[in-house]
Amino acid sequence: MMSGLHRVLLVITLFSFWFIGFIDHAEANYLGISLVLTVGLIHGANDLRIIGKLNGSNRFSKKKQLSLYVFMALSTFVIFYLFPVTALIIFLLFSCYHFGEQHWLEGQVKNSGILRFFAFTYGLLIISMILKFNSSETILVLKDITHIEISSSLLNIVFYISALIFLILTYLLRSVLFPNFNEFFKEFFLILMLGVIFKISTLIWSFAFYFIVWHAIPSLYSQIKVLYGKGKGNGVLAYLKHSILYWLISIVGLMIAIFFFKENTTWIISIFFPFIAALTIPHVLVMSKMFEEYS
Numbered sequence: 001m002m003s004g005l006h007r008v009l010l011v012i013t014l015f016s017f018w019f020i021g022f023i024d025h026a027e028a029n030y031l032g033i034s035l036v037l038t039v040g041l042i043h044g045a046n047d048l049r050i051i052g053k054l055n056g057s058n059r060f061s062k063k064k065q066l067s068l069y070v071f072m073a074l075s076t077f078v079i080f081y082l083f084p085v086t087a088l089i090i091f092l093l094f095s096c097y098h099f100g101e102q103h104w105l106e107g108q109v110k111n112s113g114i115l116r117f118f119a120f121t122y123g124l125l126i127i128s129m130i131l132k133f134n135s136s137e138t139i140l141v142l143k144d145i146t147h148i149e150i151s152s153s154l155l156n157i158v159f160y161i162s163a164l165i166f167l168i169l170t171y172l173l174r175s176v177l178f179p180n181f182n183e184f185f186k187e188f189f190l191i192l193m194l195g196v197i198f199k200i201s202t203l204i205w206s207f208a209f210y211f212i213v214w215h216a217i218p219s220l221y222s223q224i225k226v227l228y229g230k231g232k233g234n235g236v237l238a239y240l241k242h243s244i245l246y247w248l249i250s251i252v253g254l255m256i257a258i259f260f261f262k263e264n265t266t267w268i269i270s271i272f273f274p275f276i277a278a279l280t281i282p283h284v285l286v287m288s289k290m291f292e293e294y295s
């Protein structure tokens with residue numbers, strides 16, 4: 001749903017066209033990775049506090065919640081190395097829903113099955129656009145992670161199918177999704193702008209741009225509202241203070257993973273995605289429960 005925050009993000013998206021012209025591809029990649037490792041990681045680092053706010057969380061002690069979270073993250077990372085294709089598919093399915101849920105389901109009082117499917121399709125459309133518009137880099141990274149070389153036509157097919165289902169669902173759900181033509185126009189304009197950004201930049205920048213601007217920032221905004229209330233100006237500082245330890249632990253975890261697995265891969269980036277995937281699974285479950293209870 002288009003809110004005041006979304007309007008600011010649209011302006012940032014427009015501004016990014018101008019900004020991309022100033023940096024080369026290598027700089028864009030460094031900046032993208034730095035943003036994911038800072039803002040991106042931090043947006044999940046307060047998950048335990050969010051769990052503490054959810055109904056029924058007192059059934060488990062804080063220690064149990066922490067152990068379960070760490071267990072989920074570590075097992076996903078290991079599964080990525082044992083069964084990379086299965087793990088990648090599960091990661092992508094979770095990610096599609098998670099991206100769509102953040103963008104469309106906040107504030108929807110009743111999340112029906114079809115709305116959830118729409119959210120999933122939106123996430124699939126965005127991710128397939130990132131991959132399709134950067135197909136040669138995607139094929140190389142996927143080969144490094146799964147040892148399978150996929151063809152660019154597979155990326156095209158997924159993109160066209162998700163676009164078609166997205167259009168059909170948009171039509172069917174138009175009265176729920178778009179209170180007026182302006183909202184409809186802004187959403188389609190956004191998809192168009194994202195498509196151009198993904199086309200003219202690198203895979204890493206495309207992913208990092210969407211992940212930070214259109215996922216992590218809105219998610220931080222929703223979490224701060226839930227944790228510290230709407231009117232409290234110091235919510236951002238409190239959020240940062242409470243997340244810094246978990247952020248540091250994750251960075252150390254990434255360094256350890258790079259140290260042990262760097263021989264097995266051609267690019268560090270192939271360790272980076274399984275690492276993000278490991279944190280994604282528990283994070284998605286926490287956020288989904290938060291949206292259910294706080295919509």
Ligand SMILES: CC1=C(/C=C/C(C)=C/C=C/C(C)=C/C=C/C=C(C)/C=C/C=C(C)/C=C/C2=C(C)CCCC2(C)C)C(C)(C)CCC1
Nearest residue numbers: 040041044045047048095141207246249250273279280283
């Ligand atoms: C609390 C806690 C913690 C922390 C946590 C965190 C820090 C979280 C985070 C979280 C996060 C941070 C999340 C994220 C999410 C993400 C996502 C959702 C993504 C997606 C992606 C994708 C989908 C991709 C795709 C691709 C590309 C782009 C290229 C190549 C290929 C592929 C396909 C891979 C710890 C563990 C320390 C401990 C316990 C507690």
